Amino acid sequence: MPYPHSVLQRLLTVSFICVLGGTAVLAFAPVAAAEPATPVTYPAGATATRYSGLAFDTCTAPPLASVQAWSASPYRALGVYVSGANRTCAQPQLTASWVASVSQLKWRLLPIHKGLQPPCGARPTDAKISTTPATARSQGTAAAGEAITAAKALGMLPGSALYNDIENYNQSDTVCRTAVLTYVSAWTRELHRLGYVSGVYMNLNLGAKQLADVYTSTTYARPDALWIARYDGVDSLKGWGGIADSKWAVHQRAKQFRGGHDETYGGVTLNVDTDRLDAPVATVAYSYKVTSTTTLNARTGPSTSYPVASTYAPGSTLKVACQTPGSKVGTTSVWDKLTNGSYVSDYYVSTPSNTGYSSPLPRCTYPYQVTAPSGLTERSGPGSGYTAVGTSPNGALAWVTCQRAGSTVGTTKVWDHLDNGHYVSDYYVATPSNTTYSKPVPRC
Template sequence: MSHSHRTLRTLHTLPTLHALRRFAVLAAAAVLGAGTALTFAPPAAAEPATAVGFPSGASATRYSGLAFDTCTAPPLTAIRAWSASPYRAVGVYIGGINRTCAQPQLTASWVTSVSALKWRLLPIYKGLQPPCGGRPTDAKISSAAATARSQGTAAAADAIAKAKALGMQPGSAFYNDIENYVQTDNTCRLAVLSYVSGWTKELHRLGYVSGVYMNLNLGARQLSDAYTSTSYARPDALWIARYDGTDSLKGWTNIADSKWASHQRAKQFKGSHDETYGGVTLNIDTDRLDTPVATVAYTYTVTSSTALNARTGPTTGYPVAKSYAPRSALKVVCQAPGSTVGSTSVWDKLSDGTYVTDHYVSTPSNTTYSAPLPRCTYPYQTTAPGGLSVRTGPGTSYAVVGTLPNGALAWVYCQRSGSTVATTKIWDRMDNGRYVSDYYVATPSNTTYSKPAPRC
């Protein structure tokens, strides 16, 4: 993705850390029950699966389908014309010292308008490049690992600031564009891994999701080789470049399908070329995504004739935090299931972290979920070395219906009490309705509930 007016395209042929986990000397059979896919061992305290400190208004957004990216964000007129295309996500360069193209279109207003047209946004940050790679004119990562880690931390803070100015919300995923580098240079390799680790830890600390873009053979393999290393924080999502015309998100050379396995992969499979839709031609790269993207807020209004209560959770049993007058504007981030009000059990989460019943909000439907609003989810990496059992209910007596590999994302939308596993009774209900023990999920606490996920 070396965008320099498409002339230098290279060949395309990781303040809240996870709480310290206690050592629990208990037999696996007694604690986890029959059919579990893991042995009982302490999960990681920090690296590689660092906890994400999602603030109250955060939610992650996921997109599965075709996407494109361009050096310069297209005008809104082009996005409208491309409604006739198979794409519904677009990559945008939000910042970075090595970002090449000017971005006159990329404003908060543009983000709002494109999102309202039901497009998802894939935020790209082109910061420092490997000391043994990139273009000769690129600003480079330090060859000193400690300095490189600090540079990654600074890049994350800058990406967040740039994204906030564009209206992107906490819980968004940002992708650090790391171009090709020499694979035999060990000092360079350690610098890149340290930089990515600093990037990931800072994004997690501040409540965002970490993504990395790399060439499959000239970068991504080394990131994959460090997947379980306790020296580096592991990014949540991997976006590879491999211009082979195949859009599969599995079967990547030297990267096992068990790595970044749960809606954590993207592939740029076709390089710079022109496509035309609605009479508008754009020069694009083509991508297949099944991965976290940007979270934005959508504006709707209060439709009730009296004040609408906003609560601290998605049921009428939660306390009232504030109220909104009729016809007030609301900034809705996501939707969650909750108690039934009128014709619906859907609740709208606002950008301040409070919830209102969707029955009195001007979303397209007041009986069910409304596109383009995503469901409220909070992805955390799993930490069980042998894989984490997925069950039909919140306890070890429930049937095992699958396994999340080590490092996969558990897309949590609520938590509830269940049978005890090591230090906790908390079980995480995922967006597919299945449950995993919170002990093996890198939430901020492994003894009690972790905000902002509501109680089930």
């Protein structure tokens, strides 16, 4: 298997000359050198979604009527247990129809997989991770597959973040610690291989710190987002003891800061845990109608200059994943990306607005980890000669919206346009290619 370009950057950091001429080094590099940033292989219809604000989670997904009543609450995101051998609560409400309805109400969802637990922690009756590394690795891979299958059945698209719930464990047990880290690493690698974003939920002091300790390790793949439990009543996403603010720093954090308690909104009482999020969540499709009076062309990119991929009859239903800028049609420059990866002008779609973006549709983004060891300079344009306007720390998510050509860095001329308007060289981002453009990211 060829090494992703993030590997080249870590192995050959002595000089730019080494990057160009380090073939012999690569030929004998150990497999473990592929860590900690592994590329995400997003399929054509994928996009990521993130949420910033208050969230809650409950053991059993509440009825739709309860979610409707909680529109009076400060929450707009909800954690749901989608899969796992140790998922203890029944989920009679958790169906594809429920997910679609809740999403139409403008709620975001955090899919949780409660699978195998640490061999030296959690409940005695829980199914456990093996202390044999090879077995733990296969278990982590299987967990990712199980979570993806469950998420797909609920209508959650590739690009969704899936969170693996790892409960408390004994920090002094090195065999146990290795088992957990191996399991989580395999979970992350498999999610990335299949086009999903990797999240992990851990107690701050009894798990998360150990994950932070191997943040730059070449042994373990690094998850994209960290959700901690720390019941101190403080909803800050910074100042976590033992975890530097520079780790999981760019829309990659969540905190469960209050444990189970009752809250009432709209006359409905639920027992919830309370969370603060600035992190990736599930991506879902939203249904809209074609409003044109003639056949609507769906194209391979967000512009009328792209080839026609398919056509849709007037009044037909479209499954929209996200919105992105493109060529102007009528009164709007917004294009809708469909779940099959094609694009249609939003001017001919029944979204709430035909001049701008429409909530709750997310903007199309493709997050990949930054691989530059000392951080990656963000610039005002696609070239090293443009003004420096910020820095993405090592391991941060580069929320890429599109790619374009710029000045050469390392082995590529590709520059990534971020959703904050800045540009970074693709050479230091864990996209699938380090020489050319990476599908399905569109051209700028």
